[in-house]
């Protein structure tokens with residue numbers, strides 16, 4: 001064995017290896033970890049050609065892996081009119097105006113990422129946009145993608161007037177006089193969106209590379225893209241495939257191919273073809289995304305007992321299960337047999353139960369598989385369903401940033417879920433206690449893709465300090481469901497690696513695994529848990545190659 005290419009010394013190493021949690025040095029050769037030990041163990045291996053990375057008292061971890069993320073859309077947003085990092089209506093208007101002035105030739109102002117709680121009732125007006133962009137259409141989806149903010153020019157192009165009826169799957173926000181006021185909900189967004197230019201192949205590719213670079217800057221070395229191959233908004237499958245073949249893809253990616261809920265089992269042949277043609281190198285489109293329900297804030301998440309109204313009285317609304325439960329069972333059984341993993345969007349308790357029932361049906365028909373089907377979001381789980389994750393081998397794929405008191409939770413969710421259901425939200429510790437495998441992801445660009453902020457909330461069940469502007473009550477959100485730091489880190493490394501079938505080669509710092517590692521500027525274990533989100537990633541490596549170094553950008 002020759003000299004290592006690279007050694008990491010002079011810091012703490014948290015391995016996420018059950019056999020040995022802590023070390024002080026790591027050696028890398030040919031992209032693989034060749035030694036994990038003390039400083040002197042590792043220094044003794046070094047030769048004249050070995051590069052020495054001084055951790056400077058920081059912490060080396062396995063690279064983070066995001067089990068549910070949309071990096072191409074997030075990257076495109078960053079290249080367009082990006083509102084994600086602003087918080088107030090005034091900031092949004094200023095940013096839109098600045099972007100429009102600096103991009104005089106762009107025919108449409110696109111991008112998005114505004115927060116509902118910056119506007120009264122969550123519905124911004126067209127007048128705010130008309131002031132800064134009178135000449136061109138503006139179409140800006142909000143952070144969760146379930147509502148869009150438009151100006152008068154966009155309403156005109158969409159043909160939306162006071163006489164336009166609401167579409168069956170959406171709503172046009174109107175003022176007291178009945179005029180469209182500038183916010184389009186759910187399916188009504190399409191009235192404008194279908195006229196907006198679809199990003200071409202070059203733009204999608206640029207979006208992917210921008211998204212990847214941003215994820216690497218936050219320590220993310222692998223992920224599952226939660227929607228690939230949905231042609232209606234641009235071809236990210238082609239972008240991944242091209243990046244994998246050209247060598248531009250530095251992250252390890254499993255793609256979740258989009259299940260078209262308006263079609264039936266006949267689409268399986270198309271998905272098989274996409275898997276065969278799209279996969280290469282670090283990119284594997286081997287999962288299928290089935291969106292089983294919507295979100296709580298607009299009552300499209302699928303619940304067992306009806307939502308309450310603003311006065312606390314029961315309504316007759318149980319939300320929407322997008323795929324009929326018997327068809328869901330058939331589809332999952334067939335996909336499982338074809339070797340696909342299923343990645344469910346299952347947000348509220350009826351969708352969760354239907355998704356688990358479908359996994360159970362596949363197991364009963366096909367026998368045990370190693371598909372590692374997983375349910376993402378899991379905002380509300382009926383307590384009786386929690387043990388079923390372990391029983392069925394279904395992975396709980398959670399987005400921890402949402403498990404805190406903030407206005408969307410306190411004003412738009414808790415009153416409408418009611419007692420005791422609101423206390424069933426984000427039951428991370430209950431899942432772990434039941435023996436479930438936990439994976440974590442961000443759902444960027446809905447939320448920040450910063451794993452340290454996500455882990456901060458998983459551990460504290462409070463928003464990170466940067467988000468406190470949107471918090472009224474600084475209470476801990478359902479304190480019994482807090483995780484300890486090792487469990488949260490394991491979920492964001494080994495747990496997500498397990499989902500992506502990469503746990504044998506990544507997810508922990510162990511000899512023989514790929515040197516996909518991240519350096520954080522401090523030991524997270526040596527400080528108060530309230531400080532987790534203050535830590536910063538300083539370096540990120542994939543197979544021992546640097547893909548991010550702080551200060552290089």
Ligand SMILES: [Zn+2]
Pocket residue numbers: 068069070226443
């Ligand atoms: Zn998502």
